[in-house]
Amino acid sequence: MFNSTGIIFMNFFKMKNTQPSSGYLGKGKNKTTINFSLSRKNAWLLWLCQCLNIAVIALELSTWMLAIISLSLVWQALLLHQNRHRVKASNNKSTGKYPNRRHNNDLNTHHNRQRAFNVAPILLGIFALLGCLAIAITAKEVGILTSMLHLLCFSYVLKAFELKARSDFYQLLLLGLFVLASSLIFRQDLAFTLITFILLVINLAVLLQLFSWEKTFATNIKVVAILLGQSTLLAVVLFLVFPRLSPFWQVPMAKSAETGLSDTVKPGDIANLTRSTKLAFRADFGRQKVPAYSQLYWRAMVLEDYDGKQWSRQKASRTTPSNKAVSSDNNSSDKPLTFDASTTYVLPLNYQVIVEPSYQKYLFALTPAVVAGDKSGINAQAGFTFRSTRIISQAKSYQLTSYLTAPLALELSQKSKQVNLRFPAGSNPRLEQFALQLQHNYADVQARAQAVLTFINKEKYSYTLQPPLLENNSLDQFFFDTQSGFCVHYASAFTFLMRASGVPSRMVTGYLGGEYNGEDAQQSNSIGHLSVYQYDAHAWSEIWVADKGWLRIDPTSAVDPQRVNSGWSSELLQQQSALNNNLISLYQLKNSALLNALRLQFDALDYQWTRWVIGFTTKQQYNLFKNLFGKMASWKFALIIGVSLIISMATLMLFLHLLNRTKKKQQVLSKWQLVYQKALAQLAKQGMEKPAGMTVNDFAKQVRAQYPELAIAFTRLSTSYNTLCYQTLSTNDQDKLALTMQQHYQQFLQILKN
Incomplete structure (x- = not known):
């Protein structure tokens, strides 16, 4: 999106600057230098632009930094408000008691406006030093990325206090664009991208307002939108043909950016996660029949260690996945299971998964699965899980083939058996007694x-997002006393019972189900995708049975069968709505047919955006050219890309050249020049034309001599015209005088008609 911004800057800087930015008032020794200044309207637009830019990235900033930025923005607003009263007082003084001091009034208005954002340099320096010191102190706690973001945003708001030259204004606008670009590091979904694009248009319109101040802000927004539309073609060509190079460095991770599941789980953890309605990942099964909801157990991590309070994952050793075998539980020394194509239970299910940025490494799969297609960047782990080789900081796509009816690890090693029978003796004595x-x-x-x-199922257990607090995460207290919990409570207690009764067992975390968006999911030719959200997070158990391998046992099915078979119940949705305190909750959206249909439609658009734009990989780029030009050698592929870039740049340069030639041929007239030309045209109709070499004052004298009744109106009009053309005025004064000239023109027309 930001590829075309440079083109727009080129067009802006080639425009003729009709607003004076520097110069002098007076003559000889009394001349006074005028530095860069903004009109009150443009200053407020710039302030509003800063607020909007900070708003899109506010969620990634620390609370204390948001407080500092808010204080700075309020400070700027007070200075602008104070400046307005100062200008009014100055104008009243000059036009009241000393009406002939127009020149001094211009100076006062300018200098008051010049102080709009300026503060004492010492005060500003102390404030900047303290802010940088706070950023440095908290760098280790918040992470490198967040610290860099803090520094960028802090510099952005402070720069507005020292707009002394036009270059300062340009630097402030560029910092705003950097802030917008930085926000795309954290989110690239369609809705956020559209918001960022709108803010880009507003930022560039504020820049254009400096050059085209005589136009309304809405008109400048329209001009910017047209310029962006004209540069879209180049952006699309660059997106398609420019090589998809790997980044030369890894973006540092913010410590607070992790979302989703954790390597350690305590009772109640996933219940907190289910309050989030953020998207976790999407799955596309193509034209295959989507598995039943009760089969959509998306495996993320296997937790085998239990210390009496929490479950944790053992260190997994890397394995190489094969298309002929499912990855085994290597940490437990389970042997890979080889599939026979003639076996009836081997029913391959091919699908694509697109994971949202989580700043973690775990991936999701329907077990057992193997990686299909490109295996780079993915490692098979113990427990039939997969992990990315890099932190998932942007949308990641991968292909899998699952065999849902295949058994898992028909043989169990002695080491694995010991690991999955281990539990702290005496940690939950009542459960141990029940297990015996x-x-x-x-x-x-x-x-x-x-x-x-x-x-x-028979006891009075309840399934809730608000389970009672447990002392030291006691499973005894949950199972025999409170009897109220979420999936982790039931999976933890069940796994503990199985281990204490001599059955190898373990807990698995991941996601259950998902929301299908498309045609009928049960049809083999259905077109759609499955969206899995954070509130779909789930935990279940696995027990090992001889000759059958690891079997999935979900205790949630005993207390809330609807959660396992079809998804959340209305009661759980109401609980989530109450916990989130959102104005428009998921429960409210799903209960409104219209709002839910709109939500699903936008979700479908966002999926296509993620799949074809965010997830556009080198392989997809190669396949695109392969479909267009057939199979080719690498050097031909590179040649096509190079020629495409050259043609695109040549087309752009030709377009800009023709545009500049057209502008040179067309003389752009200001508002007052147009008004004066209209007055001359009216006089020409009366048979009195202005000679090309005659000055404005001489022609006014000639009009007074020939048409005395027009003398006053035309002389005032001519005087205003001379002042606007040949004197350096502030933007506010230019606007006022141009309006006065328009009134003189209306009087001139009225007299001429009479």
């Missing part, structure tokens, strides 16, 4: 697991 009873009553492992689910 289960082991005595149910010799069969699956029957033992079913007995726990039946117990949960």
Whole structure:
């Protein structure tokens, strides 16, 4: 989007500057230098532009930095407001008691406006020093990226206090564009990109307002939009043909930027995560039949270590995924499972996953799965999971093939068995006693697991986003006392019971289900995608059974079957709405057919934007040219890209050259020049034309001699015209005098008609 900004700057700087920025008033020894100044209107537009630019990146700033920036913006607004009263007082004084001191009034108005944003340099320097010191002190805590962002935004608001030259104004505008560009580091979805584009137009319109001050701000916005539209072609060509180079450096991660699941989980953690309605990832199954909701268990991490308070992930060793075998649980020494194409349970499911930026490394898959297509940047991990080799700081796309009906790890090593039977003895004595009873009553492992689910289903357990607090995360207290919790509570207690009863078991975290957006998901030719949000976060258990491998057991199905079979119940949605305190909650949107339809439509557009623009990779670029030109050698591919760039740049330069020639041929007239030309045209109709070499004053004398009744009106009009053309005035005074000249012209027309 910012590719065309430079082109617009070129056009702006080639315009004729009709607003005086420097010069002098008076003659000889009494001449007074006039520095750069902004009109009151442009100063307020610049201030509003700063507020909007900071607003789009405010969520990435620390609270204390937002407070400093807000203080600076309020300070600027007070200075602008104070300057308005100063200018009014100055004007009243000059036009009242000393009406003939027009020259002094111009000076006073200018100097008052010049002080609009200026403050004492010492005060500003102390404020800047303290702000930089605070940024340096908190750098280690907030991370490098956030510190750099703090410094950029702090410099942006401070620069407005020292607009002493035109170059300062340009630097302030460029800092604003850098702030906008920085916001795209954190979000690239369609809605945020549209907002950023609108702010880009406003920023450039503020710049154009300095040059085309006689036009309204709305007109300048229209001009900027047209210029951006004209440069869109070049931007599209560059996007398609420019090589998709890997970044030369890794963007430093902000410590507070991580979203989603964690490597360690305590009871209640995922319940807090489900309050978020942010998008986690999307999945596209092409024209295949989408699996049933109860099969959409998106695996992220396997948690095998339990210390009595929380579950954590063991360090996973890297494996190389194969298209002929599912990655095994290497940390537990499970052997890979080889698939036989003739086996009835081997039903491959191909799909694409597009992960949103989470600033973590874990990926999502329907287990068991193998990486299909490009395997670069993805590592298979223990527990049938996948991780990215780099922090996911932008949307990442990858292809998977899953075999949902295949067993997991038919053989279990002794080491894996020990790991998944381990628990802190005495941490939950009541659960341990209950586990011994289960082991005595149910010799069969699956029957033992079913007995726990039946117990949960018959007792008065409840599924809630607001579980009671537990002392030291006690599973005993949850299972026997509060009996109210979320998925992690039930999965933790169930896994503990299985281990204590002698069954190897572990907890898995990920996401369950998703919202299908498209045609009928149960049709094999359906077109659509699955959106999985943070509130779909889930935890479940796995137990190992001989000759069957790891079996998924979800205790949530015993307490809230709807959550597992079709998604959140109305009661859970109401709870989420109450916890979020949003003006428009997910519950309200889904209960309104119109709003929900609009939401799904925009989600579909955002998915296509993410897939074809944000996720446009080198492979997609190569396939595009391959489809257009057929299979080609690498040097031909490079040649096409080079020629395309040369043609694009040549076309742009030719367009700019023709545009400049057209502008040179067309003399741009100011408002007062147009008014004077209209007056001359009216006189020409009466048979009195102004000779080309005659001055304005001489022609006014000639009009007075020939048409005495027009003398006063035309002389006033001519005097105003001379003042506007040949004297250096402030923008505010120019506007006022141009309006007065227009009134003189109307009087001239009225007399001429009579």
